[in-house]
Amino acid sequence: MNSMRLNPSAQPIADDGDALHFCSTCAFSAACLAEGYDKSALVELHCLVEHVGPVTAGTHLFREGDPFNAIAAVRAGTVKTYVTDAQGREQVHGFFLPGEVIGLSAIHGGRYPCNAIALDTVTVCRFSFPMLSLLAAKMPGLQRQLFSLLSQDIGKASLLAGDFNADERMAAFLLSLSKRYAMRGFSPKRFALTMSRADIASYLRLASETVSRVFRRFTDEGLLKVDRREIEILDRDRLEALARSVLRDQ
Amino acid sequence: MNSMRLNPSAQPIADDGDALHFCSTCAFSAACLAEGYDKSALVELHCLVEHVGPVTAGTHLFREGDPFNAIAAVRAGTVKTYVTDAQGREQVHGFFLPGEVIGLSAIHGGRYPCNAIALDTVTVCRFSFPMLSLLAAKMPGLQRQLFSLLSQDIGKASLLAGDFNADERMAAFLLSLSKRYAMRGFSPKRFALTMSRADIASYLRLASETVSRVFRRFTDEGLLKVDRREIEILDRDRLEALARSVLRDQ
């Protein structure tokens, strides 16, 4: 029910005038630092960041139809985006881990086209999009980074568009999570799912019963160890063979 | 086999120093003109456009893996983007009508992630992306337009991601074509498909036999008149009812 915009704990972090602390995974500060921008540019970027949260599981960061004014980078936790159709059934669009950016699909249209909800305890960095655009015009690295992020999401979206069977989709999903966790310094072999079977099913366009059955089959065949929401990848090679057609080169 | 980059007929259009002619549907000039930019800005935009074609059906505009350096707006004809999997089977990603922009998914990664092929006689306007970015930094309207186009494609891609039945997907596909044709001044009720049944099937994740059967069913139920590749929409309301869950508000 709480909206990100209304969260009382949301406030810009004060600039101490000497050290500017960005998240080590920050998609944006990296772009600037890499090009050796002077401090004034970083101050500008720093000033338009608003740290939000932590918010508890179930909190909406934005809702479908809300006016768009900011994108947000996940700092901690997992965010799920979804829409609900006329019959009230939920369709999951994506899961966002620390370092990943939500809200990009809202730029066109000026309103968020989907809901975003915290699956666990979540903190995000909120960037005013008008201000970010203004800054991007002065900083080619930031502009490039924004174009790249947007472009990347187009590619991601068409991955799931292919017609693959349940095994291929599950394998691709698990490997995608594994790689993304690994990139943030977590174990690529063992991790905990933050989303329910129903969420996974909706995202992969399967029934939740099918997700259960695939987990069982993968376990029986020695690909995985599954305990509740704990996943251990036992045979990455065979998993990758299954996922190959979905993930392609990437 | 011909590549857009190598086409000998591709050349910048000379600026006559007085009148600058853009396509009426140009996604980019509109952004500039709307904001009352002075002539110098338009000249800059004009100079980085390279008119390509006409090329005949079957000509590739770019191929998967080609280094990315330009996006292109379709001026005339239809372009199909697709990938081929390890087994050589083709998966269609999209169809692009006049006024629509191809190549955006290549910004991230620096290489085109898919093939683009002309389905009929096609001409495009090719925009060097580095130059376009540079110009976008000086023209907020152009930058906004680029962000918007990219964001729009994220949304489009997640439309097809939902799990819908054959009837819903076909209805949504036909209405989407209808609206896009209408937007360019063609009849929304009667139009010719430029793609084969197999192309439609691949795009919608169906078998081509299923596409045939849905056309037959829609015809029998009085929704459509189908003659070869000529389509006439007879009952738009019922078609929209079918497509509602796919297209949602948009």
Add this chain to the structure above:
DNA sequence: CGTATGGTTGACCCCGCTCAATTGGTGTGG
């Protein structure tokens, strides 16, 4: 404990795929 919620498992069935045969439109050569 009892209850709620999420997950698993089984039985059954249907939508859409596969395979195969046929039709029809279009182009080509005699």
Add this chain to the structure above:
DNA sequence: CCACACCAATTGAGCGGGGTCAACCATACG
């Protein structure tokens, strides 16, 4: 102008992956 070939599209028959429905199980929590 017809005969033939070729390819796209249509139609039918049969089947299977995964959905639906329902029962059951397990962990979390009051």
